[in-house]
Amino acid sequence: MATIAFLLNGTPQRCDVSPDTSILTLLREHLAQTGTKEGCASGDCGACTVAIGESTTGTQRYTSANACITPAHQLQGRHLVTVEGLSEKGHLHPAQQAMIEYHGSQCGFCTPGIVMSLFTLHNDLTQRPSPLTPERLEAALGGNLCRCTGYRPIRDAALSMNAIPYQRPQWFDATLPDSEIDTQPSDSSQTVAFFAQPASLAELAQLRQSSPQARLVAGGTDLWLESTQRLAPLDQLIDVSRVAELLTIEEAQLENQTGWWIGAGMTYTQLEPLFEAHFPSFAHLLHRLGSQQIRNRGTLGGNIANASPIGDTPPVLLALGAQVELASVTGKRRLALEDFFLDYKKTALAADEVISRIFVPQPVEGSQLRVWKLSKRREDDISALLGAFSYRVEQGVLRDVRIAFGGMAATPKRALAAEAALEGSAITREAFRAAQQALDNDFQPMSDVRGSQQYRQQAAKNLFERLYLSLSASDHEVMLHAYAH
Numbered sequence: 127m128a129t130i131a132f133l134l135n136g137t138p139q140r141c142d143v144s145p146d147t148s149i150l151t152l153l154r155e156h157l158a159q160t161g162t163k164e165g166c167a168s169g170d171c172g173a174c175t176v177a178i179g180e181s182t183t184g185t186q187r188y189t190s191a192n193a194c195i196t197p198a199h200q201l202q203g204r205h206l207v208t209v210e211g212l213s214e215k216g217h218l219h220p221a222q223q224a225m226i227e228y229h230g231s232q233c234g235f236c237t238p239g240i241v242m243s244l245f246t247l248h249n250d251l252t253q254r255p256s257p258l259t260p261e262r263l264e265a266a267l268g269g270n271l272c273r274c275t276g277y278r279p280i281r282d283a284a285l286s287m288n289a290i291p292y293q294r295p296q297w298f299d300a301t302l303p304d305s306e307i308d309t310q311p312s313d314s315s316q317t318v319a320f321f322a323q324p325a326s327l328a329e330l331a332q333l334r335q336s337s338p339q340a341r342l343v344a345g346g347t348d349l350w351l352e353s354t355q356r357l358a359p360l361d362q363l364i365d366v367s368r369v370a371e372l373l374t375i376e377e378a379q380l381e382n383q384t385g386w387w388i389g390a391g392m393t394y395t396q397l398e399p400l401f402e403a404h405f406p407s408f409a410h411l412l413h414r415l416g417s418q419q420i421r422n423r424g425t426l427g428g429n430i431a432n433a434s435p436i437g438d439t440p441p442v443l444l445a446l447g448a449q450v451e452l453a454s455v456t457g458k459r460r461l462a463l464e465d466f467f468l469d470y471k472k473t474a475l476a477a478d479e480v481i482s483r484i485f486v487p488q489p490v491e492g493s494q495l496r497v498w499k500l501s502k503r504r505e506d507d508i509s510a511l512l513g514a515f516s517y518r519v520e521q522g523v524l525r526d527v528r529i530a531f532g533g534m535a536a537t538p539k540r541a542l543a544a545e546a547a548l549e550g551s552a553i554t555r556e557a558f559r560a561a562q563q564a565l566d567n568d569f570q571p572m573s574d575v576r577g578s579q580q581y582r583q584q585a586a587k588n589l590f591e592r593l594y595l596s597l598s599a600s601d602h603e604v605m606l607h608a609y610a611h
Contacts, residue, residue, distance in 0.1 A: 128321050132201040133179075134159070135211025136297025143198055145321035146353050146360035150174050150193035152201075153208060161209040161238050162193055165271075167354040169195045169347055169420055170506065172270030175239035177246050179205035181301050187253065189395070189422040190246045192269070195350035196423065197343060199321045200367055203302055209238040211295075212245060220290035221245050224283035232274040240270045243418070244284055251288060258285065268505060269417020319361040327371040330480055331455045333364050338477040340364045344391055345423035347416070348432050366391055371482060372427065375400060378485070380449070385487040387451075390427020390480070397426060404489060407497040408442050414499055415439075417506050427481045430466070433473050433537065436509045436576070440467070440538035442497055444530035445514035446486055453482040460485075467537035492518045493526065496596065498589050502576070509533050510576040513589040517548070519597070524548050524557075534569040534582055543567040544590070558594040562587040 127142045134157065141156055153159040153176075165173035169192040176193045178201070179186040186205055212219035221244035224230070231237040247266040251258060263284055272280065322340070324330040333340070340362040343349050352358040366372055372391030377384070386400065394412045398421075401409035415438045416424060429439045430450065440463065448463045452475060463484075466474050475481065489495070496515045501507040512532040518525040527549045529541040543564035551557035571582040 127319075128199060130199050130202055131302060132203065133205040133297075133300055133302050135207055136205075136295065136300050138302060141198075144361065145197075145199065145319055145363045147198040148194055148350065148353070149176060149191070149196045149198050149201065149206065152198040153193065159208055159210055163235055163238060164194055165236070165239075167194050168351055169417075170269075170271070171236070172239040172243065172417065172419065173236050175242040175270065175419060177207040177242055177249075179207060181299075185253065186299050186301070188246050188249050190243050190266075190269070190419045191423055192347075192419045194354060195346050197321070197346050197350070197363070197365065199323065199363075200346075200365060202323060205300065205302075207242075207245070209241055212241070214293065214295040217293075219245060219248070220287040220292045221248055221283075223290050224287040225280070228279045228283040228286060230275060230279040230283040236270060236272045236275075240267065240272065240280060243267055243270050244287060247284065248287055248292075258288070265413065265418055269419040321363045321365065323365045323368055325368055325370060327369055327453055327480075327482060330364065330366060330369050330372075331453055331478075334480055335455045335478045337362060337364065342366055342431070342480065344425040344428040345393065345420075347420050347424040348428070348434075366427075366480070374483075380485050380487075383487045385485055387483045387485050388426060389483050390430075391425050392427075394421040394424050394426070405442075405446075405495055407495045411438060411442065411497050411499060411512075414501075414505050414507075420506070426484060430463070430484065431473070431475065431481050433467055433471050435470065435535060435537055436512070436533045437538060438499065438509055438512060438532065441512050441530040441532040442495075442514040443484065443486065444538055444540055445495065445516040445528045447516075447528060448487070449485040451482045451485070452476070452479045454479045458482065464540055467539070470536035490518070490526075492520070494518065496593060498592065500585055508576065511582050511585050511589075513586060515589075515593055519553070522552055524551055524553065531569065531586060533576070534571045534586060539569070541565060541568040553594070553597045555594065558590050562590050565590070 127144060130141050132139055143152060150164055153162050162176060163173040165171035174193040175190050177188040178191050179188045212222055221241045243266055322333050324333055341360060343363050344366050353360050369391060372389040374389045376387045378387050398409055398412060426439060429437050443463050449460055450463055450466050451458055451460050461474060468474060494517055498513050499509050500511045501509050509532055514530045516528040527545045529545050531541060532538045544561040547561040547564040548557060565586055571579050573579045
């Protein structure tokens with residue numbers, strides 16, 4: 127057990143709970159706050175959505191999160207807002223009032239989560255006024271499913287809520303006094319079961335060395351499924367979400383390349399501005415990677431360390447020539463990302479190491495990046511196949527070709543033979559047919575529930591056809607937005 131000190135709807139709380147307690151379990155089983163519902167227990171349906179506030183420049187900024195897969199101990203010193211706390215002196219929050227006026231609820235099971243997503247959207251619109259575009263609205267609600275109401279009334283409610291008068295509750299910008307949070311989560315030196323929350327990379331490396339058996343947790347969007355789906359205990363956890371060095375983006379030079387060192391703890395939401403400015407195809411992928419709740423929590427370092435063959439970001443990073451920095455108490459070492467993945471779920475990370483940051487080179491003049499993901503659903507779904515293509519076109523000839531795939535091997539992997547077939551070639555159908563044939567030497571994919579071996583091999587070849595058509599008639603390339611109608 128370890129103590130968490132936090133605010134719940136403006137009221138200070140202190141709770142002693144086990145390391146693998148989720149926010150949802152904390153609310154429903156320890157605090158008798160049952161407005162937040164459990165639907166899928168995997169971060170897909172949004173019924174458990176809550177808002178977590180963190181003070182920035184003197185004001186609270188709230189982001190949505192799936193309570194079912196978010197560690198309760200990460201609330202330390204934070205402000206948790208649930209559906210029970212939105213009304214003030216009998217007056218409903220505009221999100222609640224609009225849902226009533228526009229008949230946005232029937233059975234009501236999903237409604238608390240929808241209201242909380244609308245609450246964070248309303249707060250964002252208030253703090254940073256800007257047009258509520260269809261894309262912005264659907265991004266905010268993309269992680270909330272509703273089986274019986276239908277989405278039109280919910281969309282109507284969202285579009286109308288800013289017109290409803292609202293006076294923020296007095297507790298809205300409250301923060302927990304330092305005197306209330308002097309009890310920190312336990313560390314590995316105290317108990318067999320522990321939740322440690324280091325604040326620096328040095329502290330993290332020391333904990334990693336002393337407790338190599340402990341699991342690292344950042345956003346918890348994948349790890350926590352071991353608890354909710356497999357019912358496996360997670361009794362020794364090291365939380366990396368507050369390690370300062372993991373939460374920065376720094377422009378830098380590495381091996382005569384300009385680029386960015388990206389802290390491994392940076393979330394997808396935090397990365398969107400950088401990617402939108404320099405890697406639009408990568409930014410587009412993030413909108414298909416998961417819901418807003420997932421993007422608010424999931425981290426780039428976590429997606430790499432998870433070493434899934436169908437992780438979305440590693441193939442793109444491979445195509446961009448990314449490198450990873452690994453840190454331990456003995457120092458740091460750097461690897462090309464392609465040397466980091468060894469086999470299925472096996473990496474070059476030593477037992478006492480952590481991923482500290484990732485170097486992503488800045489695109490050189492004329493370079494292009496195309497990223498195409500194939501999945502059963504357009505958004506918020508696991509890849510069956512993902513292809514990333516980086517290249518330059520110089521006087522009609524392909525240069526600096528780097529191609530990587532997810533879902534085609536036991537690890538995210540470059541297509542070296544296909545790269546060689548295209549490097550230095552003119553943009554001709556014959557060159558791309560040669561690359562398609564070379565792909566058979568690069569991969570022998572497996573069959574699983576997301577796709578057969580034959581499907582994956584043919585689909586990967588079809589992406590080469592798509593790239594050829596895009597380069598042959600660039601004015602006709604169409605990239606649907608994740609929220610296209």
